[in-house]
Amino acid sequence: MALIVQKFGGTSVGDVERIKNVAKKVIATKKAGNDVVVVVSAMSGTTDYLINLGKQTNPNPSKREMDMLVSTGEQVTIALLSMAIHYFGEDAISYNALQIGIKTTSDYTKAKILGINTEKIFESLKQGKIVVVAGFQGVDEEGNITTFGRGGSDTTAVALAAALKADRCDIYTDVDGVYTAAPRIVKNAKKLDYITHDEMLELASMGAKVLHDRSVIFAMKYNVPLRVVSTFVENEGTLIVKEYNNMEDLVITGISKKADETRVNIAGIPDRPGIASMIFKKLAEKNVNVNMIVQSVGKDSKSQISFTVLNTDVDDTKRVMEEVQKELGADNVSYDQDIAIVSVVGIGMKAHSGVAAKVFEVFAENNINIEMISTSEIKISVVIKKDKADDAVRLLHQKFFE
């Protein structure tokens, strides 16, 4: 008998019929002799509807109240899924984050999980129940409701799997696994049977929407066997693993596009130590996640720093950068939303030289201007104009996979 955590996203629980379909899948896993904990998102469309209602009420809504508002979406789903499981004759019980104590930081709308109280869950499992848990939400030390940001239900599932020491965590979604590129952009994209945590993390951070990046970090940290699998198609999906045989046969694993970031550029700042640190510390204090960072020094020994932040963090960023500009007497700060980040990811890069050259070649041959470059051991990311991004992904896919 294994303990399995299953997570179903918004599309998988999009209406009553689909919720009943999920109930059947969950019951099948239970009847195969497993203990099952299910994590669900809000029904698709619900979160957007609630956010919109909030913004109609107050264009600049309190983040605490926003979390109070949107967290109701998952609570609706856990109740409905439990009812559906009962309908098919199995026992089930639902819990929201307050009830089982999914403890988080107080960073509303992007809280981080600190710990999960497993007592109630184990007790209910022992009573033979399927346990249905609300994803995406937690509770801080003072009992305030928090949420984890888009895709946060993945993180709930993996964190639960870690806390419960589950044998496996299956992320059910509307795609049947991790692909070499988004199939909606690249027709020939191939499903991967395996991918490493590191690669998945880079792809998730860089726009592959199949898994939330923080869920991958949890899976790595606590060694949770993680699988991405389709709710609608029967196949084995993609296993996210520490390593696999012949890993280095594939030079790269995937190509991703991220089109929801803004490039921030601050020019004419004195070229002395500590400035980057000062800027990014201030941004971190506002809980702004900075993605790519590039610094360069000009002729007049003044330097310029470019970085990218989520579009949703631009307002907070502007407030910080106004301060920074004054403090440094910098020339100006500019913002460009008309960009996309295209990334090439693969653990094979470590062993194969020349990948970067091959990537840049693709851009040069096709006359696509590169505005920023950032690389890690297993990833090359470039910032280009948004309208060139899909082409770039297709061209890179051709070069490396076809």
Place this chain on the structure above:
Amino acid sequence: MALIVQKFGGTSVGDVERIKNVAKKVIATKKAGNDVVVVVSAMSGTTDYLINLGKQTNPNPSKREMDMLVSTGEQVTIALLSMAIHYFGEDAISYNALQIGIKTTSDYTKAKILGINTEKIFESLKQGKIVVVAGFQGVDEEGNITTFGRGGSDTTAVALAAALKADRCDIYTDVDGVYTAAPRIVKNAKKLDYITHDEMLELASMGAKVLHDRSVIFAMKYNVPLRVVSTFVENEGTLIVKEYNNMEDLVITGISKKADETRVNIAGIPDRPGIASMIFKKLAEKNVNVNMIVQSVGKDSKSQISFTVLNTDVDDTKRVMEEVQKELGADNVSYDQDIAIVSVVGIGMKAHSGVAAKVFEVFAENNINIEMISTSEIKISVVIKKDKADDAVRLLHQKFFE
């Protein structure tokens, strides 16, 4: 400075504009120098929508999961109202029942309040915040979410007012007070400036929808000054008081109609002590509230018992009555939904004889058949066919008020 609890029902918070309107009213009370605690219901239509969603998923849904589901409605409203208050520049914070600990029994869908933890509320008030609390819901000893049944937000408001020792509890609704009869039935119905707790309780139990009966019991028990007032029209509403001057000038105060009950009749049961007690104990165990009860003995010294229960409790009642029928060897049990209860209420009855006679006269003169009669010191209720009920209310109103 006073501490005032204000409650706004579903129609008052029916859309974003109305929520903003409520925010303005709440802020006005705060700015007049008061501490304000606001209790809100779900936006009108939400609870029905959620119940329907639940029944689509499982025609016989678990009551625990139903409470988990519908309690999200009030959570949406508290977040939106807090945002709206912020929008107009005042500070506010929302709490759901789990967060402040509105402790209840475990009787899902009709739980009873056992106590309220006031610590968090007082702390937030001290910080100058308007406190916005989710009505209709509580939490049992094990941390399960419970609800109080339709109109339960009134009970939350009065219970909070009692726990906080508030100076007043104002129930804002879509009518501007308590009337001598429902204005939608009787055009000449008059608004009452005062009504006693006892009268209000009888009217509320007997179909007057302006206040939830349990909220009146709370107000009586804890001596909470209670007022029914309109969200949309400026006037003083109706004060619900222990007693008022010249109370006995009005022989009766109000006429109500209740059309959501079923008459249950069990015939041919042995006429010996303890049988009524046995039946109603079994019903109480299933949490079925019995309203009117009449027992009579026939010629063959077999007796018959008739009583009324809410239509929503008929399924539970049938299960109990099947058992009872077998145990007693009773002839048969019949159910009639085609009934209404018309009640005449007034504390003046105590001092004026002949009220009952006058009531029955109205029915006789107009050829309306009475199926059951039940009286208390301040109330006369009769069961008649449903299609005669509105006429009966109008005729009684003419007789006593016009």
